[in-house]
Amino acid sequence: MNVVIFKLRRMLMLLICIGLMYPVQAARPNLSSAEASPVTSLKPLIEGDSDELTQSMEPRQADMRREWKNKEIISGQEQVQITAEHLINHDTEASVQAKSYKGKENVLVWNSNTDSSWIEFQTDLPDEGLYELHITYHVISDISKNARISYQPIVLAMTVDGTYPFMEARALPLFRYFADEKQVRKDDQGDEVRPKPKPIEEWQTQALRDSDGRYTEPLLWHFSKGTHMIRLISPESLAIESIALVPPVQTEAYAPPLQQKNVSTETIIIQAEQFDMKNDVAIPLVSEQDPAMTPKANNHIVFNSVGGERWSSGNQALTWTFDVPESGIYKLAMRTYQGFTSNKAVFRTIYIDGKVPFNELLAYRFPYASKWKGSVISSEEGEPYRFYLEKGTHTMQMEATYAPFSPSIERLLDVLSVLREVDYDVKAMTGSKIDRNRTWNAEKDYPDIIERLEIIQNELTELASEITKINGKRDTYIQTIQSAVQDLRSISKNRDEIPYHYDDITNLLGKLGNIQSGLSASPLQLDQIYWVPAESSFPKMEAGWWSKVKNRFDEFSYSFVKENQLNDMDENVLNVWVARGRDYVNLLQQYADEYYTPENGVKVKVNLLNDPNMLVLANAANIVPDIALGLSEDKPIDFAIRNAAVDLSQFHDYEKTAAAFAPGALLPYYYDQGIYGLPETQSFKVLFYRKDILERLNLTVPDTWDDVISMLPTLQQDNMDFYFPANDFSTFIYQNGADFFTENGMKSGLDSPEAFQGFKDWTNLYTIYSIEKSVPSFYQHFRDGSMPVGVADYNMYVTMSVAAPELTGRWGIAPLPGKKSEDGTVERWAQGGEQATVIFKKSDKQQEAWEFMKWWLSADIQEKYGSDLEALNGVQFRWNTSNVEAFARLPWSKEELKVILEQWKWYKGVPQVPGSYFVTRELNNAWYRTVLDGVNYRSSLEQAVMEINRELLRKQQEFGLVDKEGHLLKTLDLPQIDEPWEGVDRIAEK
Template identity: 30%
Template sequence: MRYVKKLAAIAVSALSVLSALFVSAENISNGVSPETVAAEIPYSSFYAGNGAELSQDVFDGISAAAYKNETGYIEAEFDIKTEGDYVVSVKYYPLEGKGRDIEFGLSIDGSPVGEESSNYSLPRTWKDDFAERKQDAQGNELRSSQSEVYKWKTVTLRSFEAISDSYSTVSLSEGRHTIRVEAFREPFAIAAFYIHSPETVEEYKRPAEKNNTVFSEKFEAENTYEKTQSTLYPTYDRTNASTSPNDPVKIRLNTIGKENWKTPGQSISWEITVPAAGYYCLGFKARQNFVRGISTNRRLYVNGEVPFSQALEISFPYSLNWYTKKFANDDGEPYLVYLNKGSNILTFEVVIGQIADSIKTIQSAVAELNGLYREIIMITGVSPDIYRDYYLEEEIPDFTERFTRLADTLENEAKEIRRLMENNGGETSTIDEIVYQMRDIAKKPETVTERLDRFKSNISTLSSWALNMVEQPLELDYITVFTENSKEYKSKAGFFKQIVFGAKAFLGSFSADYNSIGSVYSGDKSTNLRVWAVGTGRDQAQIIKSIIDNDFSPQTGIGVNLSLVSDVSTLIQATLGGKGPDIAMMVPNDTPVNLAFRNALTELSQFEGFDSLKSEFYDSAFIPYTYENGIYALPETQTYPMMFVRTDVFAELGIEVPETWDEFYDAVRFIQRKNMTVGVSYDQSFFESLIFQRGSTLYTKELDKVNFDDSRVADAFYQWTSLYTKYGFPVSFDLYNRFRTGEMPLGFSTLAFYNKLYVAAPELRGLWQMYPMPGIRQSDGTVNRTVSSTGTGIIMMNGVKDKNAAFSFMSWWVSADVQASYGIEVENVMGPLARYETANREAFYSLPWSKDAEKTILKAWSSVNAVEQVPGNYFVTRNITFAYRKVVYDFNNRGVLNNHVEILSKYGREINSELTRKATEIEKYIK
């Protein structure tokens, strides 16, 4: 037995060596030349630490280490023989996860790789599910769903937070080093890391060899081979008769790109087939009408490699119209690209271009300006006395020198940008304005107080401008491939063709049904359901319809006609007029009860399977939809407040993140001492949360009166309003921009704000965190963090013919699998900003939240409650607003501090009178 174990150990060791040798040989076809590799770190060298789960397995025929649990770190040691500057590449295999890019931290000897950040991302690979376009019953082409392609890839690392097209470099001395990888998001398998010299790309040299083949062909850009993100789906353009293919009335998915294809690192690949090996010319029918006055850039790869340096940055100038861009030099002489006989893969990657260094410098200046602004308001406050001299040049070290230095920096970058753009137009006017202001402040420091708002606005505008300059949107219609001795394919609509096209489009607009989505079923209405989607977008509605047609209808044989309705008032009017749907989805949570007491809805708990379905949700999700012990909606979404903290500012001020309201007020004192503030927007759910945390409720047990005579409710009202009277919090504010500058380092908002910060404020990565709302410490030491929630639900009308079929659809729609599919598909199409806030607990785990965010959300979600909805709830909301304004506005506008108990009691009596009147009306006329 001992002998067998020894043989097994030798075999495993041999396999590891063979695997390492195999990887080295394979590097040539993956962009890493073996002769440039200084150190290869195979998967077998890594060990796990701090809870990381690392397991060895074989993926697609290659042995690797799987890093699955997004926790801890893995490390390995390696030797460098020659001191120098190196880049790092990794051969990886994406494992099944939530469909987002893989994100991880990388350091060598405890120091980050790269100057700007140690955070990196590895793209996944996606493809369209069907190559041929499908059409709905109205003749419109349907967008294909996206599937992930699991394959090995080798990439050289470039920080996703860096403003650069260059790879991250690291200086290494001769000797032994330690590499550490910390997974942040999504699982992946590692075959090896490579430490190697940067690859060089040679200048273009015109080949002596000639291609005698006569060939000219266009390849539709919307027919992709692969892409790095699922949001890179085909789009359509009906504005021009020359787009290929097109229809003046029906939707034809005839282009790709637009605003979805703008983030550096995104790439799209096409399969190009040619009859013979040789050199070919390339052309692109494109439109860049998204970023005014500048060019956007792409990097060309042919069969995985950049053919020559001129392909590193291909510029597409701004134009309102479509144009053909030939891949050629300034004299119009085409660059010849070698293609193999048969299939070739062309790839376009988004790059920033030469402007990257300037943008990086500007963003660094913006960060410094934000810090300078915070230093100023810590002395002056956000609304300084313009007649007072704050002696800022004495209070703030190097005040005028910093303004002058930053103005010089920005002015130099503006000149460089104008040089690169080859014009002196208004593209740098944002920089010019703040430079002028900064120079004037440096000369006259005492004027900063009267210009503080404008200074802050200019910083915010400059930050947004720099972010927009990083984005590189482009739309492609088709790609042309042709030999020098043939003509390039060109599609251009003449004047009369365009006139006819426009006329057909105009006439077609009178007959097109813009409300119905996708296929329309006819026949016996007992087997077809009329479903309205309320207040959502067309993209979301098309996704819903696609899931219905691909899943629900084939399984059940029930047809669903889906229509898009602008708002809930249309639904209510149509329902009460007898013209409503069978089912309405995405209905606000205050609507079901208002329809239920009018006998317009079907009670849902009577149906088979309801109890098992209910277990997939928190009980709080059903509270707003309950009326007289019946349930009249199934929950779709559930939204609740979270706390957002600028952790860098808190660390700078020495403040702990608050868990209780007492700690919150301690933090507020520190924040306000530095003339900063806190963001608590007017929101009734905030008041409701404070009531719940005190163990009380908004309504009495019988739900016939508001509970305003309860001292705990009065205390909650006082705490809410005193934030604006006693503590002077702003009543209205822009949380996003003020959080970015740091002047509002603490604020409350929903999960949507998390996604906005993550996507739209990349400069704040690592400088903020999301936490549950503070609570009240109980006698047993626990903290009551209960918060109120809102949401949307799906309802069944009373007049539906086949109620079992309707409930079958409703229960299918809110089930974990379907809610997860919908949430993932919405994000695939619209990006992380559209992340779905599902009420289904099981579906939530399938959505692409990071591990840290998921943990925080689940902690908050477990404490979520909701307020019951009652007939006349509109009057409750209205009078709570009146009570809030009476206290807060009277104090802010007139300096009058009203007694909060008296105010609350006064409006409580008015509410109770209306609720009593409503109950009498229901009893008399409806029941």
């Protein structure tokens, strides 16, 4: 009954807010009620406001395990095997055959042609029980000559009798396995070159697990006695030998092995970087200068360790093979570095010969340490665990997990859910405006908000204690939680003033939301692993005082060596400076040595440019490279207006080279009839949406901004929202047919009727339709479902692909919402952001630099570079090349590529002219005046135009475009981009 009352009062408050605040506002619902039932714990708060959406979501595996335990459901008694003969159906677009494959007979070869391809098996179980599902599979990588190599796991979804038994069944990873090349090459400086990973083409057997390492053991599946239908859904092709329903075996607590005579006294040393297998290409080899490292780096790049910050996601695993000379009892230790997050522990699941020996190794804790140290695998009392190993070959695997923190993360998410409700309710009451002239009576106006804030404080206090116990000490996240508790107490201190603090509550959401990703990260770095006979002492595993002093002295001495210094310019080579990370630079140098120099006879030296602003100082000192890469899109014109960059259009084959890029992507490099740069990388804005949530809300993916506005009431009534970045001013300006500058490039174009309409559309999203103004992390809100649809760029795609495996198959991308033109075309114009290349005028190798630029930006090299970059570092290094032909060859799914290429047609960068930096500054100021201060949109934009024109005139006089009296001496005559780039489809299909 209380739930019904809550719902009715929510609807009533919504109508009141719409009527009182804004005539057409899609206001947030208000759950406040003077007659609301008191709430005394967090759980009823969440469940008491459950709606159709939350009720339709599957439970988590952890909830199901508790339910099975309460019902006393036991493990299955017999193993059940499912093979190709049990297949009864598959989707019509898939090719499914039982045949021989990779040395096995009568296996199921499943060529998936869609993102939702499926196959279905029927099986009979003799008894009810709980089972693990073990699948024997082989990745198919040679379906066709055009098959794109993927380095991510194949992510299955699985239904039993037509439904998902729990949430984790929607994303079940089947890992690909890789081995790094054993022969490590060195470059001309004596530094090692990162070896490339090679796929391991073997049959694998794996128990189905959750996608993000939430649990240390395989998932359990409950089957009743009788016939069942098991459906597997996969976006990728796969060969399956069998699926086995295996009764789970309980991992027992540690018990010392029975004493065995240990003949050997030899310590087995494993170099951690010489692993045999990894299930994620992102796990890197790392060079460390610590004096106790083996082998020593000696101030060179020597890959003498493995792991680090990119070995931190759940399920990432490394496997080593080692030989035991004599049977006996051994102790285990390793040299580790775990100083990535202050005072936070990380966990690893340790397998020996494919099994976890005892319960304590399901999630073994590695405490924080700010330096390299020796970690002895031991009990909480400090007693080393003992392992009995037979003579012969063994395997050891270490797998990242955050399972001990998992219950705390769930609890944190519940707290955030309630705090988000409070945030919405306060904003609904206040209209997202602080009115100090209005007084509030807490007991009458919002009594349940006070109760909820008190409950949140109590929950956070208990959560801090819980995390401290798991972690072993206070860490940075405990401090954040305790700081949040203090903030909530301060907000609640004067109860009648809570509505004045809605911004503080919003900020708390962002602060607490970041803890989730922090707790689930488990970075660890390894140097050596030691298997020590039980009666022997551990080797020395930490550097001594003298070796540290000597190492510091060596590092100091090396800092004076000119090698790799930017001012060490070699006149006999083409000098290339790159404003990117070391991994990018090293791979480019390797490409130049292997491909460019042998073909063109020109030696290339690639240097790392830590700060692009150094180019200005270097140019003044006559120390400039021949060509620079990785510059922000505004830099080429900065050099052009100072006569420091080469006009690329002077080269005879410029037009042919430039045809590979969208015309709108060239706009930022146009100045005074010339082109002074070309784009290397190009970001893109698309619409991200949660398929599962929109489906449950009966909402369709919006195609226009009118569609977005129509869906806002439904989203906001369910305490959800649409996300649009507050600093994205270009989308609405361009989609309304306006430009940032007049055609001659001398004044702002933002005083046109189209520009005023665009600015109004942009600010109305926040003032009239009340979407969130400040969102610290759209990723976190998208992941937890509070913002199931929104606009973001390429970085969001990479983040979702890497950091949210549990949502695989449940989100998608669509073209940016647009505005319908008179002929019915939906115009989706938008900027994206680019990185550029520049040839410097002081170079005496301008033609050679142009030849290198053409080679570097060509489709074949960009495709190969992007593929190798991802192979070496994982999908988080997906290369967003601006060459559309190369982009289309990278491992995008068909659906994703179709969306991105559609949006590519509408790409339009912002021209750069003297003083154009003022556009961003003043448009942001105008946004603040209108959205936060309530200034009329027209007056606010007019003020911005006046300030922009004043700065443009000042810079035009400085660079000789206008005389002191304001008379034009020359104009810039900017290119006009009014039509979408139709050539994108033709080029991408090559």
